[in-house]
Amino acid sequence: MSTWDTIVDFVVIGSGAAGMTGALFAHDLGASTLVVEKSGRYGGSTALSGGMLWVPANHLMLQARLADSLVEGLTYLEDITRGTSSADRLRVYLETAPAMVRYLADHSHVRFDCIADYPDYYPERPGGKVGGRSIEPEEFDARALGAEFACQRMPSKNALVLGLLQITVGEVRMLMRGGRPATTFLLRHLLRYLFDVRARWRTRNDTRLTLGPALAARLRRSLMDRDVPLWLNTTLQELVVEHGRVVGVVVEREGRTVAIRATKGVLLAAGGFERNGVLRQHYQQPPIGDQWTVGSSDNTGDWVDLGLRVGAAFDLMEEAWWTPVLLAPGEPQPRVMIVEKGLPGSLIIDQRGERFVNEAAPYNDIGHRMFATHAAAAAAIPAYFVFDGRFRKKYAIGPVMPGSSRPDWTLPKVVRERFLTIAPTIAELAAKLGVDRERFESTIRRYNEGARVGRDPDYGRGDSPQDRYYSDPRVTPNPCLGSLETPPFYAARVYPGDLGTKGGLRTDHRARVLATGGDPIAGLYAAGNCSASVMGDTYPGAGGTIGPAMTFACIAARHAIGGDCFASPSRAA
Ligand SMILES: Cc1cc2nc3c(=O)[nH]c(=O)nc-3n(C[C@H](O)[C@H](O)[C@H](O)COP(=O)(O)OP(=O)(O)OC[C@H]3O[C@@H](n4cnc5c(N)ncnc54)[C@H](O)[C@@H]3O)c2cc1C
Numbered sequence: 001m002s003t004w005d006t007i008v009d010f011v012v013i014g015s016g017a018a019g020m021t022g023a024l025f026a027h028d029l030g031a032s033t034l035v036v037e038k039s040g041r042y043g044g045s046t047a048l049s050g051g052m053l054w055v056p057a058n059h060l061m062l063q064a065r066l067a068d069s070l071v072e073g074l075t076y077l078e079d080i081t082r083g084t085s086s087a088d089r090l091r092v093y094l095e096t097a098p099a100m101v102r103y104l105a106d107h108s109h110v111r112f113d114c115i116a117d118y119p120d121y122y123p124e125r126p127g128g129k130v131g132g133r134s135i136e137p138e139e140f141d142a143r144a145l146g147a148e149f150a151c152q153r154m155p156s157k158n159a160l161v162l163g164l165l166q167i168t169v170g171e172v173r174m175l176m177r178g179g180r181p182a183t184t185f186l187l188r189h190l191l192r193y194l195f196d197v198r199a200r201w202r203t204r205n206d207t208r209l210t211l212g213p214a215l216a217a218r219l220r221r222s223l224m225d226r227d228v229p230l231w232l233n234t235t236l237q238e239l240v241v242e243h244g245r246v247v248g249v250v251v252e253r254e255g256r257t258v259a260i261r262a263t264k265g266v267l268l269a270a271g272g273f274e275r276n277g278v279l280r281q282h283y284q285q286p287p288i289g290d291q292w293t294v295g296s297s298d299n300t301g302d303w304v305d306l307g308l309r310v311g312a313a314f315d316l317m318e319e320a321w322w323t324p325v326l327l328a329p330g331e332p333q334p335r336v337m338i339v340e341k342g343l344p345g346s347l348i349i350d351q352r353g354e355r356f357v358n359e360a361a362p363y364n365d366i367g368h369r370m371f372a373t374h375a376a377a378a379a380a381i382p383a384y385f386v387f388d389g390r391f392r393k394k395y396a397i398g399p400v401m402p403g404s405s406r407p408d409w410t411l412p413k414v415v416r417e418r419f420l421t422i423a424p425t426i427a428e429l430a431a432k433l434g435v436d437r438e439r440f441e442s443t444i445r446r447y448n449e450g451a452r453v454g455r456d457p458d459y460g461r462g463d464s465p466q467d468r469y470y471s472d473p474r475v476t477p478n479p480c481l482g483s484l485e486t487p488p489f490y491a492a493r494v495y496p497g498d499l500g501t502k503g504g505l506r507t508d509h510r511a512r513v514l515a516t517g518g519d520p521i522a523g524l525y526a527a528g529n530c531s532a533s534v535m536g537d538t539y540p541g542a543g544g545t546i547g548p549a550m551t552f553a554c555i556a557a558r559h560a561i562g563g564d565c566f567a568s569p570s571r572a573a
Contacts (some may be wrong), residue, residue, distance in 0.1 A: 016044030018528030022553030047211030061132030076127030084536025248508030271300025322367020325497030344482030353440030
């Protein structure tokens with residue numbers, strides 16, 4: 001490149017958890033840093049997410065006297081990844097993540113709360129824990145962002161309580177259980193929202209940020225304190241290579257081509273390719289497209305082509321952070337189905353009328369099972385989420401509030417006819433769904449027999465503390481199991497959606513992008529969902545995607561810039 005428009009030490013592509021964390025550390029290590037973001041809003045999927053991080057032996061859990069160690073974390077990860085990740089990357093993750101969380105808490109606005117009772121997704125496996133490794137961002141007052149708040153990507157209405165309010169992980173469970181605490185909470189926060197007159201004048205968005213919105217805002221505020229520039233509406237178009245080293249990038253900024261030299265390195269943190277139907281069909285298992293993802297709309301995997309052009313290696317491209325989703329009529333986005341799938345009085349069947357999975361299992365496993373069943377045994381895409389009148393009365397299902405407050409006759413016709421299938425008997429439900437009546441009745445009979453004594457002989461639903469996290473403790477002996485016997489009977493279609501893809505550029509334990517021959521491509525780093533996940537094909541616990549995204553971005557900055565910010569005083573403003 002003969003002329004550069006701008007020269008910095010470190011260029012970061014993307015402004016999600018990986019990008020903003022990489023920029024923060026690069027700055028604190030003394031580098032001039034620039035973040036470029038394709039969208040007109042910063043935050044990516046991170047700003048839409050639960051914002052949790054999964055970090056074994058983090059200082060918050062140790063302060064809460066929950067014992068953990070690197071060795072236990074490694075035992076667990078080696079067990080659950082089963083060779084789909086590499087030992088050196090797992091180890092460096094476990095060494096760096098707790099130090100990173102600690103550094104951020106001490107030197108920036110990025111602070112977390114420990115969720116002491118949120119289990120790992122496989123707590124019974126060697127090294128597994130029943131709580132403490134998942135941490136969530138402390139809630140954040142968006143007014144601290146000033147005018148910049150208008151530039152943050154925000155969750156859609158369907159991800160908010162009453163279409164307005166953000167809540168913490170603990171509040172999700174409290175609201176799920178209903179009763180007086182839930183009513184009081186809703187009233188209090190609705191009034192707070194309505195009487196926040198200055199905010200209401202400017203925006204519909206609640207200024208009490210929790211979960212992913214709080215994480216994105218905390219990272220953004222921390223970059224603002226450091227005067228790290230973030231260029232919105234700026235798309236990476238080319239990686240500039242000179243003598244085998246990536247020395248800069250070409251971006252398109254508001255219609256203009258800009259060449260940026262990066263003397264110390266380029267960090268790709270541009271998210272997954274979940275929104276690119278063509279790439280998904282090329283790399284992933286059918287039937288797939290971009291219609292079931294809840295990832296950020298700008299995550300179209302632009303880096304795939306750029307990576308191929310510089311000879312990068314790829315891995316895990318067939319994988320995603322799977323989750324079952326529901327498609328509610330009139331809503332532009334699917335709804336993740338994480339809470340309702342393990343509640344008692346419901347099950348999931350394939351199109352033969354048979355169960356094929358422990359419905360309360362981690363959501364990533366449900367996605368895998370749906371694809372595997374669909375390919376090998378019976379059509380399972382869509383599958384059917386089936387429940388009875390008692391379930392309907394007590395619990396919300398996607399956009400449908402519990403029947404106690406929203407009886408069927410008050411639901412819009414489109415919901416009654418296109419979202420829910422309703423029938424007075426299991427036989428008639430079978431006929432409406434087109435599944436085999438005898439098989440379906442036998443599935444329900446067997447499930448009910450087990451549920452009455454609190455056992456699921458086929459899939460062990462409710463046996464794991466993980467299954468019980470989103471369950472109904474009022475139901476005994478097994479809070480995940482209840483028989484389906486109260487008419488009418490209902491079904492809703494379930495699809496294998498995802499929170500984003502997790503395959504991408506293959507990287508080493510320093511977050512350097514590797515070439516197909518196995519050597520690092522000098523000057524090029526990747527973190528987050530554009531890199532092949534350190535978690536392989538599995539999902540260790542809530543926060544298993546953002547934890548590594550931030551950690552490997554931090555590792556990339558430390559390697560590119562040099563020095564050790566963990567040992568030195570902060571350069572934060
Ligand atoms: C509803 C929901 C809940 C979730 N909950 C959790 C959770 O609690 N914990 C967890 O660990 N994970 C969770 N996830 C998954 C998690 O949000 C993502 O895996 C993670 O945020 C990815 O971070 P990232 O930095 O790699 O990408 P992103 O946050 O998606 O950021 C990538 C950014 O790059 C930008 N970009 C793309 N292409 C270009 C280009 N060519 N040039 C410039 N910029 C570009 C994008 O616009 C985007 O802003 C959830 C996801 C969703 C949707």
